[in-house]
Amino acid sequence: MSKLTTFKELKKIPCESSWFEPYRVAPGVTAIYEPHHFEEVISYLIEGDTSALLLDSGMGLGNIKALVEFLTDKPVTLVNSHSHFDHVGDNWRFPETHLLNLPECVAHLAAGTAQQADDANRAPEALWFDGEPWFDLKTWHTKPCKVVPIEEGHVFDLGGRKLRVIATPGHSRDSLMLADDENRLLFTGDTIYPGPIYAHIEGVEMVPVYYSTVIKLAAQFADYTLFCSHNNPVWEGSALKEIEDAFGKVLAGEVVGSSDPKTEGDTVSYQFGGFGIVLSRQAADLYGAKYRRHYHVVGAIIEHDGKILCMQRPKGKFPSTDLKWEFPGGKIEAGETGPQALMRELREEMDFEVNVREEDYFATVHHLYPEFELTMDTYLCHVANPRFTRKEHVDHCWLPPADMPSLDWAAADFPIVEQVIKSAQGDCPHVSFGGDKR
Ligand SMILES: [Fe+2]
16 A cells, blocks of 8 residues: 555644644645644645745635745745635635636636535534634635636746646546656645545546546656645555556446445445545446445334344345344434434334434444445333334344344344343443333
8 A cells, every 4th residue: 555644744833823734744845734624624835946836725714824924935826726615715815826727617716605615514513623713614605716727737937846737637627736747746636635535526427537537647646746635645656556446446346335325325435445436326327336335224122021122024125134133223314313213213114102312322233235235323222012013024023132143133133132132141331121111
């Protein structure tokens, strides 16, 4: 695996900012890291003898211009690696910025946006910040700015250092990289970074374009040092070959990804060492990429008088779980908590009214079936009234924990059976059996 340098291994430049952390990553190159928002965006200040270039202006939550003026006395030219909100937030503080010449993208960036990003980026948990924020994520948005379009091949001459613009469409249509050929440095933006590489944002037709970009990069820059715009800053250029290889395997159907339950299965992820590739499910289907559906479900360990309710599945579409025994439950729908989903499923499948609370959480199991992938959160529920109507299952029984292994359990449920037995024997002190009946 290509060597990755993390911020922990680098020297932080002392500064007064409570939002940014600047690190020297190469002679004349400073990574400006934003560690307090989950995007973990990185902008780069690249200095020549006479002037400097700032690649991206960050989230726009701190004042990057003030930091840049602290870091260098040289005149600074701003360039955007692409126009996504997390790289252009402080553009408005500069006289102008530069973006690849795609008229629609240039116009969009120049106009700003009334509403910032998506809800995940504006949610309180998006912030990893102990201090009192001076900004409001709810009203946060990209302000208008002046944009100068540039073409591929354009060179920024900083005096003793030249940066060449390379168009790298894929992650976005307007993605560019800057190459410092003399020092063999490549500033990659979001096209290449050590994390989930997003090939799902711009529509299915952009996937082969992204792959072509990666092939071109791997052929030209594998012996460069990469400076990436998220997560960790410095990556060996040989990572380009690894990503090219991975992309090829995904599109040839040689690796199996899993659909993401957080996007209702609309995206499919392929994991490799140190990075991933994300496709839309539509693109995966179109290009023959293989994946398993990933279901996030809840299961109820229902206890009555020291016995546990075991349910037998009907014959269905997945041979791996046909007629196997399981804990009742089902899929978590969008917006539901685990207990809400479980109470709804028990009501729908069994006319069973069970009160489930967050504190009833028992354990989570993850299992890869041949046909699909399952993550199951289980809850331990004591019931006083064990009556229900069996609507979907073919059989059921109440068993003392020690007798449960006599049934032919679904593979995902069996580790939970083992934990239930341990709990009943008192080996798991956080769970008690025969507790309050309700
Ligand atoms: Fe981006």
